[in-house]
Every structure is written in C-alpha cells, then in structure tokens.
Amino acid sequence: MTEPNQDLLLQVRDLDVRFRVDRKHEPFRAVKGISFDIPRNSTVALVGESGSGKSVSAMSILGLLPENAIVAPTSRAIYHAAGGAAAGRDLLKADLAEMQALRGKDISVIFQEPMTSLNPVFTVGEQIAESLRLHMGMTGKQAEARVIELLTEVGIPDPQLRANSYPHEMSGGQQQRVMIAMAIACEPKLLIADEPTTALDVTIQKQILDLIASLQEKHQMSVLFITHDLGVVGDIADYVVVMQNGEIQEQGSVRQIFERPQHPYTKALLACRPRLDRRPKRLPVIDDFMKGDGHPHLEERSRGLSPEDPIILEVKGLNKTFFLKEGLFGKRAVPAVKDVSFKLPKGKTLGLVGESGSGKTTVGLTLMRLHDATSGEVLFEGRDLLKLTEREMMAYRRRIQIIFQNPYASLNPRFTVGQILMEPMKIHGIGKDQAERVDMAFQLLKRVGMTEQSFYKYPHEFSGGQRQRIAIARCLTMKPDVLICDESVSALDVSVQAQVLNLLQDLQDEYQMSYIFISHDLAVVKYISDEIMVMNNGAIIEVADSDEIYRAPREEYTRKLLSSIPKGLEHAADLAS
Amino acid sequence: MSAVLTNPPSPPAIESPGLWTLAWRRLRQDTVGMVSLVVVAFFLMMMASSYFGIVAKDWAREKGVSYANPSFLAGAENLEAQAMAKKVAESKVPPVDLSDIDPLAPRYKEWEERAAKIAVTEVKRAESLPLGGDKWGRDVLQKVVKGSEVSIFVGITAALFATALGTMLGAAAGYWGGWVNDFLEWFYNVFTSIPYILLILAFAAVAAATGKFGKGILPIVLILGLTGWTGPYRLIRAEYIKHGNREYVKAAQAIGASNFSRMFVHILPNVSHVALVQLSQHTVQFIKAEVILSFLGFGVPVDMVSWGTMLAEAQNELVIGKWWQLFAAGAAMAILVTAFSLLTDSLRDALDPKLK
Numbered sequence: 001m002t003e004p005n006q007d008l009l010l011q012v013r014d015l016d017v018r019f020r021v022d023r024k025h026e027p028f029r030a031v032k033g034i035s036f037d038i039p040r041n042s043t044v045a046l047v048g049e050s051g052s053g054k055s056v057s058a059m060s061i062l063g064l065l066p067e068n069a070i071v072a073p074t075s076r077a078i079y080h081a082a083g084g085a086a087a088g089r090d091l092l093k094a095d096l097a098e099m100q101a102l103r104g105k106d107i108s109v110i111f112q113e114p115m116t117s118l119n120p121v122f123t124v125g126e127q128i129a130e131s132l133r134l135h136m137g138m139t140g141k142q143a144e145a146r147v148i149e150l151l152t153e154v155g156i157p158d159p160q161l162r163a164n165s166y167p168h169e170m171s172g173g174q175q176q177r178v179m180i181a182m183a184i185a186c187e188p189k190l191l192i193a194d195e196p197t198t199a200l201d202v203t204i205q206k207q208i209l210d211l212i213a214s215l216q217e218k219h220q221m222s223v224l225f226i227t228h229d230l231g232v233v234g235d236i237a238d239y240v241v242v243m244q245n246g247e248i249q250e251q252g253s254v255r256q257i258f259e260r261p262q263h264p265y266t267k268a269l270l271a272c273r274p275r276l277d278r279r280p281k282r283l284p285v286i287d288d289f290m291k292g293d294g295h296p297h298l299e300e301r302s303r304g305l306s307p308e309d310p311i312i313l314e315v316k317g318l319n320k321t322f323f324l325k326e327g328l329f330g331k332r333a334v335p336a337v338k339d340v341s342f343k344l345p346k347g348k349t350l351g352l353v354g355e356s357g358s359g360k361t362t363v364g365l366t367l368m369r370l371h372d373a374t375s376g377e378v379l380f381e382g383r384d385l386l387k388l389t390e391r392e393m394m395a396y397r398r399r400i401q402i403i404f405q406n407p408y409a410s411l412n413p414r415f416t417v418g419q420i421l422m423e424p425m426k427i428h429g430i431g432k433d434q435a436e437r438v439d440m441a442f443q444l445l446k447r448v449g450m451t452e453q454s455f456y457k458y459p460h461e462f463s464g465g466q467r468q469r470i471a472i473a474r475c476l477t478m479k480p481d482v483l484i485c486d487e488s489v490s491a492l493d494v495s496v497q498a499q500v501l502n503l504l505q506d507l508q509d510e511y512q513m514s515y516i517f518i519s520h521d522l523a524v525v526k527y528i529s530d531e532i533m534v535m536n537n538g539a540i541i542e543v544a545d546s547d548e549i550y551r552a553p554r555e556e557y558t559r560k561l562l563s564s565i566p567k568g569l570e571h572a573a574d575l576a577s
Numbered sequence: 578m579s580a581v582l583t584n585p586p587s588p589p590a591i592e593s594p595g596l597w598t599l600a601w602r603r604l605r606q607d608t609v610g611m612v613s614l615v616v617v618a619f620f621l622m623m624m625a626s627s628y629f630g631i632v633a634k635d636w637a638r639e640k641g642v643s644y645a646n647p648s649f650l651a652g653a654e655n656l657e658a659q660a661m662a663k664k665v666a667e668s669k670v671p672p673v674d675l676s677d678i679d680p681l682a683p684r685y686k687e688w689e690e691r692a693a694k695i696a697v698t699e700v701k702r703a704e705s706l707p708l709g710g711d712k713w714g715r716d717v718l719q720k721v722v723k724g725s726e727v728s729i730f731v732g733i734t735a736a737l738f739a740t741a742l743g744t745m746l747g748a749a750a751g752y753w754g755g756w757v758n759d760f761l762e763w764f765y766n767v768f769t770s771i772p773y774i775l776l777i778l779a780f781a782a783v784a785a786a787t788g789k790f791g792k793g794i795l796p797i798v799l800i801l802g803l804t805g806w807t808g809p810y811r812l813i814r815a816e817y818i819k820h821g822n823r824e825y826v827k828a829a830q831a832i833g834a835s836n837f838s839r840m841f842v843h844i845l846p847n848v849s850h851v852a853l854v855q856l857s858q859h860t861v862q863f864i865k866a867e868v869i870l871s872f873l874g875f876g877v878p879v880d881m882v883s884w885g886t887m888l889a890e891a892q893n894e895l896v897i898g899k900w901w902q903l904f905a906a907g908a909a910m911a912i913l914v915t916a917f918s919l920l921t922d923s924l925r926d927a928l929d930p931k932l933k
Contacts, residue, residue, distance in 0.1 A: 401831060406824055412847070
C-alpha cells in the first residue's frame with residue numbers, strides 16, 4: 001500500500017503532531033508518526049478512544065489544527081487530485097491560499113455537533129449557498145436551485161420550505177443532514193466525518209449512517225469516518241484504522257478487522273460493547289485484553305423480576321406538563337410525561353428507553369422533585385414524596401439519588417473532588433467529624449477505582465469516565481436505596497462505558513441498590529436492566545422483562561429501536577472471544 | 578488515608594491546599610499580576626500612611642512660590658511668581674504721607690514701635706518643588722499623596738459596595754426568577770431610564786439636604802454605590818440564569834444543598850470573574866466620578882484634597898501653561914487604575930482552577 005498508486009486519493013505518511021503545552025514541559029505528542037492510505041471511492045474508518053489522536057490526524061490533513069500544534073517536517077499527506085504519482089501534492093506543506101481553495105471544495109468536513117456547527121442567524125439555505133458561490137462560482141439563482149437539489153438529496157422533507165428555515169427550527173438529525181448537504185455541495189473528493197452520529201439518537205444515527213453510505217456510493221467520493229465506536233463502522237467502512245495513544249495498532253480491510261482482529265486492543269474494542277444476544281456477568285474491558293490472557297470470562301448473568309421482590313418505589317399516574325409562554329398573557333401546555341406508572345423492586349434495575357424528547361429524563365427529575373410534578377404519586381416505601389414539605393423531603397433526598405448524563409457539567413468546576421464528596425456528608429450529617437468524612441471519601445474513591453490523589457484535584461483534571469466515577473462516588477456517600485442513572489454512560493466512549501457499567505453492576509451487587517437506568521441505547525439498557533420500559537412522546541408504550549422485549553417486541557416502535565442498533569460486530573465479537 | 582494499598586504505591590497524599598492557597602500559588606507565577614499587586618499595595622500603603630499622618634501631613638502649607646516649577650524644570654521662567662512677588666513688593670512701599678489730614682497720624686509712631694517688637698520672619702518660599710506647586714505654592718507631590726486618601730477610598734469602597742449590591746440583586750433575580758425577577762427588572766428599567774448624571778445629582782442633593790450621612794466622603798461612597806449597581810446586576814443576573822440550569826446545580830439540589838448554598842457556594846464562585854471585572858471597571862469609573870462630583874461642588878469639602886479636585890483645578894492652570902498638577906494627578910490615577918485592572922485580571926485567572 002505504500003507505492004504511489006492510481007487508486008489512492010490520499011497517502012498519510014509518518015504523520016507526527018505535537019502540542020506545545022507551556023514553556024516548561026516538553027510538547028505533548030498527540031500523533032506518533034502514523035501512516036495510512038485513503039483509496040478512491042471508499043470509506044476508511046479511523047477508530048479510537050478519546051485522546052487517541054484520531055481527530056488531530058484528520059484535522060491536520062485539512063490544516064485546521066490549533067496554533068500550538070507542531071507538525072513534524074517529515075510528515076506528509078500526499079493528495080492525488082487527478083490520479084497518478086505526478087499529481088501528488090503535500091497538503092501539510094501547502095500554503096494558506098492553496099488550502100482555502102481545497103477546503104470545502106475537494107475536502108470537506110462534518111462535525112460532531114450540528115447545533116454548534118451551523119450559524120444560528122442565517123437560514124440553512126443561505127449557509128449551503130455560501131460555499132456554492134465561493135467555490136463553484138454560481139450565481140444566486142443557480143445556487144438556490146442547487147440548494148433545493150441538495151436538501152432533497154439528503155432527505156429533508158419539503159426542501160423548498162426548509163431552505164428558508166433557521167437551524168433551531170430543525171431537529172438534531174435534520175441539522176446533521178444539512179451539514180452533510182453543505183459538505184457534499186461542491187462534490188468533494190474526500191469527506192471527513194468527525195463523529196457525525198455520536199450526538200444523535202440511535203434511530204437517527206442509523207439514518208445518517210445509511211445516508212453517508214449512499215452518498216459515498218453515488219458521488220464516488222472517499223469518506224474518512226472518525227468514531228470511537230467500532231460497532232457503527234461495520235456496515236459502512238471498507239477499511240478500518242484502529243488508533244490508540246497516537247499510534248496505529250492495526251489497520252486492514254473491514255472483514256479482516258472484524259473477523260480476524262490481530263491486535264488485542266482491536267479485540268477489546270470489538271468485545272466491550274454490550275450486545276443484545278448475550279449478557280456476561282461483567283463486560284469485557286480493554287485491560288482484560290491488553291494485560292490478561294486475552295479471554296475475559298463470559299459467564300452469563302440472568303436477569304428478570306420475580307413476583308416476590310419487595311417494591312421500594314411505586315409511581316402512579318405521574319404527569320408533568322410544561323407551560324410555554326405564548327404572546328403576552330397566553331400559555332400553551334406541553335405535556336412531557338403522560339400518566340406514567342411503574343414499580344421498582346429492591347435491588348433490581350428498571351430500564352427506561354426512548355429517543356430524545358420522549359420524556360424519560362423528565363420522569364427521572366420529577367421523581368427526585370427536581371421538577372414539580374403536575375399530578376400523580378411517587379410512593380417511596382409507601383410515602384408519597386410529592387406531598388412532602390421541603391424539610392420532610394430532606395430525609396428522603398439522601399435515599400434517592402441521580403447521576404447525570406454529562407460528567408463534564410454535573411461536577412462543580414470550582415470544587416475539589418474532596419469537597420464534592422464531603423458536601424453531601426456535611427449536609428446530611430454523615431460521619432461524626434471532618435476526619436471521619438475524609439476517611440470515608442478516601443474509601444469511596446478507592447471503591448470506584450480512583451487513586452487517593454484524586455481527592456485533592458479538580459474535576460477538569462479527569463477524563464469523562466473518571467468524572468462519572470466521581471459522580472457515582474458522590475451518590476454513594478449517602479448510601480442511597482434508589483439510584484437514577486440519566487443517560488449516565490451515553491457521553492462516554494464505548495470502552496469506558498463498559499468499565500462504568502461494570503462498576504454500576506458491582507455496586508448494585510454489593511449494596512443492593514435499585515436503579516432506574518435511563519438511556520436511548522437499547523443494547524446498554526438490555527445489558528443492565530431486569531425490566532425495560534419503552535417511552536415515546538411522554539407515555540410508556542411497552543413494559544417487559546429485558547430478555548423478552550428483545551426476543552418478542554410487541555410494539556412497532558420498539559422494533560424500530562431494536563433494528564437501529566448497529567449490527568456490524570455481533571458475529572465478529574464471537575470470533576474474538 | 579488509613580487504607581493499606583497493596584497495588585503499586587501511589588505517591589504520598591499531599592495535605593489539601595485550599596482554594597486561596599492554590600490561588601496565591603498561581604498568582605505568584607504570574608509576573609504581571611505580582612507587579613500589579615506590588616503597585617496596588619504601594620498605593621494602599623501610601624493612602625494608609627497619609628491617613629495616619631506619617632506623610633503629607635502639612636500638604637496645605639504654602640511652601641513654594643505661586644506655581645513653583647517642578648525641580649526638573651527649576652530654571653524655567655515663572656511669570657505668575659514674578660507677578661505675585663511684584664504685588665507683594667508693591668504692598669511694602671511706604672504710603673503717601675497724609676499725616677497733616679490723617680487723624681490717626683500721631684499714633685503711627687507708637688504702632689510701628691509695637692510692631693517692631695513682634696518678630697516677623699519672612700519665609701523664604703521655594704522657587705521649585707519636586708513636582709511643582711499650585712497657585713498658592715502648595716506642594717503638588719504632597720497633594721497627590723493626600724488626595725489618594727479620598728480618591729482610592731472612594732473608588733474602591735464605592736465599587737465594592739456597588740458590585741456587592743448588584744451581585745446580590747442579580748443573584749436573586751437570576752436564581753429565583755418569577756416575581757422576584759419581574760420586580761427587580763422593573764426597578765432596574767425605571768432606574769436606568771434616568772440620566773446618570775442627573776441621578777447622581779439627585780442623590781447628592783438629597784444627601785446634602787438631609788445631612789444625615791454627614792459631610793465628606795461617606796455620602797459620595799453611598800451615592801456612587803447606590804447608582805452604580807446596575808451594571809453588575811445585569812451581568813450577574815444573566816450568569817445566574819445560565820448557571821441555575823446547569824447540571825452541577827441540579828446535582829447539588831439532588832444531594833439536598835439549600836438554596837443559599839446553591840446560590841453562593843456553588844454558583845457564585847463560577848460567576849465571580851464577572852463580578853471581579855465589574856469591580857475593577859467600577860473602581861476606575863468611580864475615581865473619575867468623584868472628579869465630576871467634586872467639580873460640580875457635590876464632592877469633597879474645600880478643606881480636603883482629592884485627585885478629583887486637583888483635576889478640577891488643573892483646568893484653569895492649563896490655560897497659563899502649568900501642566901504639572903494635571904500630570905501628577907493623572908499619572909497617579911492611570912498607574913493605579915491600570916495596576917488594579919491587571920490585578921483583578923490575574924486574580925480571576927488565579928481563582929479559576931481550570932487555567933493553570
């Protein structure tokens with residue numbers, strides 16, 4: 001693959017990128033001399049965890065690195081615009097004008113967050129037309145017509161109408177479609193997709209993946225697909241490059257990677273995602289493969305409820321309606337949760353699945369009285385939490401706790417981890433003095449797999465997974481009976497997800513806590529739950545044992561959710577283990 | 578810490594340095610911050626020692642000739658001083674002899690004898706002073722030192738007062754929302770619809786008429802504080818609305834933290850940079866506002882000196898080419914204000930654990 005080849009679009013050679021941190025430290029080496037090829041008319045997936053250097057590699061091709069980045073002079077990214085070795089240009093040495101001519105026209109990018117990538121003050125039509133006028137030299141009229149064409153192509157309903165909408169008027173999936181329309185507007189030869197589906201629901205993710213695959217085929221372009229989830233690339237990639245810590249661990253065709261992975265890291269990535277057909281006692285994690293014998297124990301765990309389980313929390317007819325101001329005095333009622341009832345047995349996990357906007361998070365917040373319920377009852381050991389005064393509620397606060405989705409937002413950045421852990425103890429009078437609390441905090445940190453050193457650090461010094469462990473430890477300080485996990489692993493890389501899920505499972509086994517596990521990811525919910533509720537538009541549409549819902553979904557909506565889960569690796573993971 | 582570690586030994590736990598210790602450590606790394614701190618500390622010390630009469634005690638003594646030159650311009654011609662000297666000399670010329678018609682004439686002799694008994698020592702007035710002199714020959718350098726007492730005190734206390742008031746009101750409006758917010762917003766709108774100078778003058782007139790706040794500095798601090806809270810209020814309110822919905826605040830509510838704790842322990846440190854920047858901006862603004870007030874006659878009494886009164890005097894002096902009073906007061910103000918802004922900047926960085 002190293003020879004200049006008619007079929008290669010881009011050859012990356014010895015790419016080495018460092019970041020200057022400050023004057024005292026050696027520059028941090030983010031990418032350590034990697035080489036890979038992007039053939040014409042194919043999809044290459046660049047897979048790795050956060051911090052593996054995959055995005056840095058892709059952005060260096062475009063010259064979009066931050067100012068403190070140093071690209072080693074030996075690095076090359078040879079771009080064959082017309083084919084053949086003679087046409088090769090080294091993008092890393094191209095000047096600004098040359099790069100600007102290339103960006104958006106020959107090479108374009110889709111970013112992770114469509115919401116922040118679109119300019120909120122222009123209509124989507126104007127934004128797409130801008131690059132058409134800039135790169136294709138189209139007139140206003142021509143561009144307008146082409147915009148409609150593009151929006152139709154990426155599957156936006158009513159393109160004529162939608163071209164005049166502003167980004168906030170569209171859903172996340174539609175925004176990502178607009179981003180794709182912008183990216184393919186000038187018929188690029190290479191499309192770089194940087195985690196394009198990570199922020200989206202699983203059903204939307206499937207649609208976007210299908211769209212990228214079909215556009216790739218139709219326009220005969222190459223796609224560099226960056227993701228942390230090996231699962232999603234199974235269906236769409238031709239080649240896979242697996243990165244870890246700035247190095248390529250393994251690369252090869254998608255069949256090769258999925259069927260005969262050589263490197264233990266690749267095997268681990270394939271195995272750590274929860275699967276619908278199996279439920280090991282613990283999910284395999286990277287360390288099992290990198291340090292152990294390469295074969296995690298895969299003893300199955302049985303799930304499900306039994307009628308004699310004592311019920312700790314019972315919800316009856318819970319309703320929550322938000323009121324939006326309309327006009328000067330008007331109000332519009334938006335029902336977010338409609339007549340939700342369920343029972344949570346002690347020591348079991350109740351999964352709550354649904355897409356964004358289905359009201360599942362609102363259920364969690366209302367149970368904790370972080371939102372006021374409109375009507376209904378929440379019976380905790382027979383007492384209705386919604387009728388308690390604020391003072392009476394204090395006693396129950398410590399017994400029902402919540403872990404939020406975004407570990408970057410749920411920890412106060414101005415508190416040290418020690419302060420974060422000791423605050424609830426002080427509020428609830430746990431531990432008789434400061435020394436005892438410090439001691440308890442240390443033990444909890446150890447329990448969730450953090451070093452004692454963490455006690456003195458601030459949240460920003462930790463990775464997402466570590467922060468989620470801190471958030472878990474904070475809840476554990478109060479020894480809650482019920483723990484609500486609101487999309488608690490959704491923002492994490494799949495490999496870290498497995499570790500946190502294992503931790504949650506261990507803690508449940510140890511403390512007999514009950515979980516309400518809220519997620520849009522059916523595979524994760526299936527793995528950890530005994531019973532699953534599917535929510536759509538604020539109402540519960542299906543409740544069943546977790547194995548049963550997978551085997552025989554009753555509702556059409558449930559089937560749709562199930563079919564959206566990426567299937568690329570079921571077979572391969574069997575081979576790996 | 579009692580846990581025995583069997584795994585690879587982790588480095589020994591360091592005793593937790595508090596937020597302020599850490600902030601101090603970070604501030605010490607910051608050269609600009611440290612220099613500003615030294616400058617601000619110098620000004621504060623100057624202010625304190627002038628207050629306790631250690632320096633500039635006799636600032637009001639007329640020790641130089643009128644508009645004495647600064648010592649680095651010692652030789653320059655001083656027309657005002659010459660004119661003054663001429664006037665004095667003229668007054669010493671013996672009057673025209675009117676003794677034949679003056680009924681008091683027979684007693685002149687007696688008076689002169691009496692007068693000769695009182696020793697009059699003619700003070701030799703200095704031709705030049707370190708930073709020059711004002712119209713009455715007072716030392717400008719001493720005036721600057723003495724003036725800092727009023728200016729810095731007024732600037733900093735009024736800014737602290739205004740920022741504290743604005744922060745409290747902004748926090749209340751932003752955190753509680755609802756009718757608290759509606760009421761404060763309404764009040765804010767009415768308040769800001771009055772032109773600023775007019776507002777200050779109205780407050781000043783009330784303070785002067787009631788006389789309840791006494792005379793001197795206190796009314797100025799109150800006037801500036803009560804009119805200056807609107808800027809911080811607006812910004813802090815917006816920050817509280819933003820942060821009130823953040824997950825870390827929700828998480829604090831979930832563990833049972835009280836409203837007070839959420840408002841001031843959780844959110845306030847996260848929005849403190851806004852308040853700090855406002856504090857430094859208002860300090861600058863209030864030092865200047867004191868100038869305006871003094872100029873309009875609502876400021877400090879005539880027997881006191883402030884940088885504001887010095888600048889007001891400088892207007893007339895500039896016309897006749899005496900620039901040093903303006904320069905001295907202006908430079909002192911500029912140096913303090915710059916150092917203070919840079920210091921609050923560094924302080925904000927030092928207090929933010931995310932910035933190293």
